[in-house]
Amino acid sequence: MTTPTPARKKVTAPMIRAMKGKSRIGMLTAYDYPSARVADAAGADILLVGDSLAMVVLGYPDTLSVTVEDMLHHTRAVVRGAKTALIVGDMPYLSYHVSVEESVRNAGRFIQAGAQAVKVEGAKASRIKTIEAILDAEIPVMGHIGLTPQSVNALGGFKLQGKNADDARRLLDEAVALERAGCFSLVLECVPSELAAMITEQVTIPTIGIGAGPSCDGQVLVYHDVLGMYDGHTPKFVRKYANAAADLQKALEAFLSDVRDGSFPNDESESFHMASDEELKRLYAARDEGGVVVEMPKAN
Numbered sequence: 001m002t003t004p005t006p007a008r009k010k011v012t013a014p015m016i017r018a019m020k021g022k023s024r025i026g027m028l029t030a031y032d033y034p035s036a037r038v039a040d041a042a043g044a045d046i047l048l049v050g051d052s053l054a055m056v057v058l059g060y061p062d063t064l065s066v067t068v069e070d071m072l073h074h075t076r077a078v079v080r081g082a083k084t085a086l087i088v089g090d091m092p093y094l095s096y097h098v099s100v101e102e103s104v105r106n107a108g109r110f111i112q113a114g115a116q117a118v119k120v121e122g123a124k125a126s127r128i129k130t131i132e133a134i135l136d137a138e139i140p141v142m143g144h145i146g147l148t149p150q151s152v153n154a155l156g157g158f159k160l161q162g163k164n165a166d167d168a169r170r171l172l173d174e175a176v177a178l179e180r181a182g183c184f185s186l187v188l189e190c191v192p193s194e195l196a197a198m199i200t201e202q203v204t205i206p207t208i209g210i211g212a213g214p215s216c217d218g219q220v221l222v223y224h225d226v227l228g229m230y231d232g233h234t235p236k237f238v239r240k241y242a243n244a245a246a247d248l249q250k251a252l253e254a255f256l257s258d259v260r261d262g263s264f265p266n267d268e269s270e271s272f273h274m275a276s277d278e279e280l281k282r283l284y285a286a287r288d289e290g291g292v293v294v295e296m297p298k299a300n
């Protein structure tokens with residue numbers, strides 16, 4: 001007999017912050033009810049409803065087209081699917097760029113949709129003010145620096161950030177600014193390992209890396225990348241733990257082949273039958289008697 005695994009406690013933002021230096025944080029993106037259920041059951045500490053939704057689910061070339069409404073729709077589905085993981089809503093492009101007031105209102109909509117925190121990209125002075133205002137509305141904020149995909153046009157592409165000492169120094173300062181502002185954790189995306197190690201040592205909040213080497217306090221990958229569900233470009237830092245796209249296609253081909261050769265469905269195990277032979281006989285008799293049971297509308 002297997003002993004049932006004890007129910008895990010719902011993860012909160014303060015719990016994630018307290019994990020620094022104690023246990024590594026495992027974070028995944030999730031976009032809907034089934035992905036949230038699977039990632040939560042697998043034991044993810046954090047589920048990020050990432051704006052990568054735009055690319056891996058909605059088929060856009062970058063993250064810029066996804067709206068607050070799109071993100072809220074998917075956040076609600078993830079909330080319904082996850083019991084334990086902390087749910088972080090990723091604030092999409094233009095939802096925190098126009099004014100502080102609008103940013104706080106948009107962040108609040110994620111909380112009302114069931115997320116427990118939001119993630120905001122960047123750390124320039126105006127962004128820090130926005131983050132402080134969101135925090136002031138009692139909303140935990142996860143920072144995100146390095147390659148910030150919403151700045152793809154300003155950065156000139158999806159490129160490694162902080163390769164030279166000046167850029168790296170700027171990123172270190174940004175990390176400290178986000179920590180001081182009150183972020184409970186910080187995503188470091190696509191930065192050199194050495195820089196991620198330095199930031200991780202410098203700040204008291206957990207760093208969560210994606211393409212940032214092994215020294216971070218946690219790691220995050222996109223659900224579709226980990227499972228091999230996405231056949232677009234796969235970055236160097238992704239480790240695929242399954243080949244789901246290929247496996248799913250194989251399974252669907254088998255189904256279609258069974259439909260076409262008539263072997264699906266099986267008339268015993270995969271079909272329903274009349275209540276009894278008696279009922280079947282009554283049906284035949286009724287048909288043979290003729291007459292109209294249900295008057296059908298006449299075509300003009």
Ligand code: KIV
Nearest residue numbers: 029050051052187210
């Ligand atoms: O949207 C996303 O998936 C992200 C992660 C890569 C951190 O922001």
